[in-house]
Amino acid sequence: MKQIRRMLRIIFGRTTFAAVSLMVQVAILFASYRFLSRYLAYFYGGFALLSAFVIIYILNKEENPSFKLTWMVPIAAVPVFGTLFYLFVELQIVGKLMNKRLRVNMEQTESYLTQNTKVMEELSRISRRNANLARYIKNSGHYPVYKNTNAQYFPLGEAMFEEMKKELEGAKRFIFMEFFIVERGEMWDTILDILERKVKEGVEVRFMYDGMCSLVLLPFSYPKELQAKGIKAKMFSPIKPAFTTYQNNRDHRKILVVDGLTAFTGGINLADEYINRRVRFGHWKDTGIMLKGDAVTSFTMMFLQMWNISEKEPEDYGKYLKDPEYFYPLELNMDGFVIPYGDSPLDQETVGEQVYLDIINSARHYVHIMTPYLILDYEMVQALTFAAKRGVEVIIIMPRIPDKKYAFLLAKSHYGELIRAGVQIYEYIPGFVHAKVYASDDTKAVVGTINMDFRSLYLHFECAVYLYRNEVIRDIQRDFHNTLAQSRRITMEDCRNYPWYEMLAGRALRLFAPLM
Structure with a gap:
């Protein structure tokens, strides 16, 4: 009986609906091409000319040559269909609107990400090359170089999970979480239990995960389940049954920020294979890092920039800076230079x-x-x-x-x-x-x-x-x-x-x- 119910959920589920919808749209595009091909003799010359202009346009784009080649081959091989498909992809506006909104958010957080000139001067004296790299990251990615930051490295997901639990338990003001994969199991259930208790204590909790999870890992309505528990939750770019390219730009980041004092990132998602409680592909070797100190500000703002892409109300960014009266324990080693940075697929800057x-x-x-x-x-x-x-x-x-x-x-x-x-x-x-x-x-x-x-x-x-x-x-x-x-x-x-x-x-x- 369970197998029948599982099969029915698959057949009538959102994932199947989305897949079928996409296939229908691809079929419509192909059918349109077949229909037009009947009259190809009448306008083949025009499409050949259009294809030539499109190829010239692609050649002159500021883009990786591999992407250019991936488009030029089908356009040259199948001029009508290839050209129509490229124009369909190129004219998508959702990604452009998303990039515009993200740029606005970055401008609003710029005052909280100013470069400490003394830190840059010190880095320049030690290494001009690394100072130049820091300037590039600041100018192109908007994130400065910091000192006064402690870094702790985790060679396995299990080790980072233990430290994450400690930091979450100690949260007093807010918790920000942004992850690519979330799946019910020991890891997520344990964290969710802590988040529920923290909400009851008055801690603000925001949780965002990538919309790909809605296909097979979580129900589409899962954010509402979390919101009912007092957690501010949302999916980034939910998967929709529409043939559009912006859905290719996934939020692959993993960020946890606690009180503006501590931040985590790395390869570790919120699923049991990442802490080897579930065996997939043998032993799962992953890594992560925890920061304490000034550099946490970049991760705080990085999270808020993404969170507010879909928000309409203005954000009080300054509210989430480190408590100015808080002092880190003296035993923390705050040596060296640290640059947290983000990368967006929408700004043409790799x-x-x-x-x-x-x-x-x-x-x-x-x-x-x-x-x-x-x-x-x-x-x-x-x-x-x-x-x-x-x-x-x-x-x-x-x-x-x-x-x-x-x-x-x-x-x-x-x-x-x-x-x-x-x-x-x-x-x-x-x-x-x-x-x-x-x-x-x-x-x-x-x-x-x-x-x-x-x-x-x-x-x-x-x-x-x-x-x-x-x-x-x-x-x-x-x-x-x-x-x-x-x-x-x-x-x-x-x-x-x-x-x-x-x-x-x-x-x-x-x-x-x-x-x-």
Whole structure:
């Protein structure tokens, strides 16, 4: 009986409705093309000319060449359908309206994210290159560089979960949470229990999660369930049964802010596999970071900027700054420089990729990377291979057990060219690596939500923390080497022994890599 009810929920559920609706709309587009093709002889010349203009337009766009190629091939191969489809995508206005609203919110928070000139001057004296990177992040991403901030690194989701519970229990004023995935289970149920108690104590709780969860993980009405408990809750960009491209821009960030004093980010979502209470793809290796101090302000404003995209009432941003009378415990180590930053897919500025490229290009001794995906554009491949060729130790740890077969095939299609250049690739034997970590030369590191794939670098809302000359970088390096000890190095012999059909599929998938 349970199986019948489950089947009925699937058949008549929102996910099925959305999928069927999208397929119907695609079918209508294709049917329109077939209808027009009957009269193709009458206006083929006009469409050929239009296709030529569209290709010239694409060539001159300020856009990654991989995206240009992904569009130019279908337009050249099927001029009528390809051109119509491109114009349909390009003329979408919802994303433009969202970007306009986000820009307004950033302008309203600008006064709370001003750069401390003394901090920038000190960074400039120590490292002009890192000061220039900090200026880029401030000018392009609106987030300043801070001192007076403590960072604690978590090598596993279980460790971060324990600290999250402690900080949530200690909340006095407000709790802000923004996550990509939420699923009922031990992790979320435990946190939700704390949030309910905190609401009763008078703590303001805001909770936002990405609308993709409404497809299979949570009911579409779940925000109302949370609101009934006193929690201010919403979905970011709920999935709707409409064929539109803005739904491709997901909120992939993971942010927890408590009282403007503490902030968390990293790869860890709110589901049991992230704390290894549920086994999916073997052992789940993930990482996170907790900040205490001045840099928390950036995460507070980052959350409010996204929250207010869909709000009409004005926000009192200053209300959520750190209590000026609060002093952090003296035992906290507030060394080094910290730059929390966000990345939007709507502003044509690839902050996440530029920070990664800067780390690779400035490395003198090593670059150590943990990432679940390796779907690379030309610039990233060139940066990694050139670093290895000039003697920099470049090591990338990937999963041995992937969560997405097609993504793993794409990653393997890059292995050969990277390994030939001297890049070392390892696969984590116990299971799946979901960590997004860069470390270089014992002086700099990034921990955040940004994968090495097109979706994270170009299509998703993301966030991360850049660390320079912080003691916590030693902890990151220690974790990297511990993970490396549980990993197996991939050789050229391995690459040659991969099944030919897998390699062929991986190379064919490169054409669609910008969509993956």
